[in-house]
Amino acid sequence: MNESQQLDEIITCRINDSRKIVEPCTMIIFGASGDLTSRKLIPALYHLYTEKALPKPFRIVGFARREKSDQQWRDELKIAVEQFSRTQPIDSNVWTEFAANICYTRGDLSEASAYQALEQRLNSFGDERLRLNLLCYLATSPSQFGEVVEHLHNAGLLTRDDQQKFWQRIVVEKPFGHDLATAEQLNSDLTRFAHEKQVFRIDHYLGKETVQNILMFRFSNAIFEQLWNRQSIDHVQITVSEKLGVGERGGYYEEAGAIRDMVQNHLLQVLSLVAMEPPVSLDAEPIRDEKVKLLKSIRPLGVADVAKQVVRGQYFAGMIDGKPRPGYRQETKVKNGSDVETFVAMKLLIDNWRWSGVPFFLRTGKSLPLSASEVRVQFKPTPHVLFAEKCGGKLDANAITLRLQPNEGIYLRFNGKVPGTSLSVRPVRMHFSYNSEFGAYTPEAYERLLLEAMAGDATLFIRRDEVETAWGIVDSIRKGWENKPLTNREFYSAGTWGPVAADDLIAQSAHEWRNPQPAS
Numbered sequence: 001m002n003e004s005q006q007l008d009e010i011i012t013c014r015i016n017d018s019r020k021i022v023e024p025c026t027m028i029i030f031g032a033s034g035d036l037t038s039r040k041l042i043p044a045l046y047h048l049y050t051e052k053a054l055p056k057p058f059r060i061v062g063f064a065r066r067e068k069s070d071q072q073w074r075d076e077l078k079i080a081v082e083q084f085s086r087t088q089p090i091d092s093n094v095w096t097e098f099a100a101n102i103c104y105t106r107g108d109l110s111e112a113s114a115y116q117a118l119e120q121r122l123n124s125f126g127d128e129r130l131r132l133n134l135l136c137y138l139a140t141s142p143s144q145f146g147e148v149v150e151h152l153h154n155a156g157l158l159t160r161d162d163q164q165k166f167w168q169r170i171v172v173e174k175p176f177g178h179d180l181a182t183a184e185q186l187n188s189d190l191t192r193f194a195h196e197k198q199v200f201r202i203d204h205y206l207g208k209e210t211v212q213n214i215l216m217f218r219f220s221n222a223i224f225e226q227l228w229n230r231q232s233i234d235h236v237q238i239t240v241s242e243k244l245g246v247g248e249r250g251g252y253y254e255e256a257g258a259i260r261d262m263v264q265n266h267l268l269q270v271l272s273l274v275a276m277e278p279p280v281s282l283d284a285e286p287i288r289d290e291k292v293k294l295l296k297s298i299r300p301l302g303v304a305d306v307a308k309q310v311v312r313g314q315y316f317a318g319m320i321d322g323k324p325r326p327g328y329r330q331e332t333k334v335k336n337g338s339d340v341e342t343f344v345a346m347k348l349l350i351d352n353w354r355w356s357g358v359p360f361f362l363r364t365g366k367s368l369p370l371s372a373s374e375v376r377v378q379f380k381p382t383p384h385v386l387f388a389e390k391c392g393g394k395l396d397a398n399a400i401t402l403r404l405q406p407n408e409g410i411y412l413r414f415n416g417k418v419p420g421t422s423l424s425v426r427p428v429r430m431h432f433s434y435n436s437e438f439g440a441y442t443p444e445a446y447e448r449l450l451l452e453a454m455a456g457d458a459t460l461f462i463r464r465d466e467v468e469t470a471w472g473i474v475d476s477i478r479k480g481w482e483n484k485p486l487t488n489r490e491f492y493s494a495g496t497w498g499p500v501a502a503d504d505l506i507a508q509s510a511h512e513w514r515n516p517q518p519a520s
């Protein structure tokens, strides 16, 4: 390699090459016949297997109520993987090799004898690492977490991890509770027989490459981090829009609404990464400490604040991509006249030294014109002299948009002179695209999350105090909505960017929503 080639070589700093060790272990999936297993977990594990990322040896045990043999379950999973895997086509030989590690145990979650049978199954593997290193994935209803954990403990399958040679971990999915009180109850159920550090709460947004990149972007680039504060930033908009309606999930959604389904977890997670202080190290606890600190600095919302700072919405029938879409109240399993929100927009203020006075606008909704998640950081305008003065309100302030999905990338918007003899200024964009920089890569959050849980790295999982703080915020918003039916200004037609009330909300701060743009 000559000198100029050396200079051109892109330096990649591999941060955790020496850190992650995934020991041989067994992953037990409780509630294995559910959708999550066939759509997400097994396709993710299969992909990891093809990449040789799984430990050797490794086993997957499905635990559910229906009677079936190992082979029957493997056959069902093969069909699912053929449909849902991102590694297409499925190589039959590789599948057969992989499937040899999968087995099934029939059992009722509430029967002690089922856990004894499970224990025998694990023993039959004949390797103490496969019997004692256990990743217990609770793909069950949260109301069963407490009893599963207790049975696991009684059967000797879960012991507190006090620096022992082997480990057992519990992975849980959302919804993690229904409000703060139920989340606290779940947390105490889970930690009766395990330490908090053995509990891995998933928020699949944290497994997304672009969400992880928020910290890299902020803390490995001096030029941006120096501007990341109240002196330079005017306001921040976080949008997670979805084109899909509620569809078949009406039953679940009636209980959740957008605030529990999206805000309590995904939006507040993105906000905490965008706004947190630098952690003292890249280990799990310092990062999670800073996220909790940030959530705790959000100015509490009393009932009167909710009326001013939070807007709900619900879609009625409309058109998306030229096709008619039903209203929320016409979706399956939705109650007549339901007031459940399918859209939320809010203005949050963060009372700390860095962000005092900078509004953060968050919004999410279903049946919107486009599916896109992005963070737009809007900088303060230039002083009203020179170009700003000449252009009146037409000179746009700078903005950085972190496009989380799809068309993952980062845009920097600034003003440039339009070529020619006249003096015209207009916004132009600098664009970093993941696809053009790194090639077409569609990372699947579950692959990363499962591997991290097996490696025992909790950075991408939600800690107890984090989930509880987020529920505290959501509970105060829901309190503000109590006994208040939706008003006309809170309905929106499917295929539009939410209700008029959301535009009013941001207009009160003299701003406007910047809607994500489709791929160009």
Ligand code: BG6
Residues within 6 Å of the ligand: 242, 261, 262, 373
């Ligand atoms: C889930 C919600 O957690 O996230 C769904 O329950 C939502 O309602 C989904 O559609 C969005 O995830 P993604 O990865 O498609 O942005």
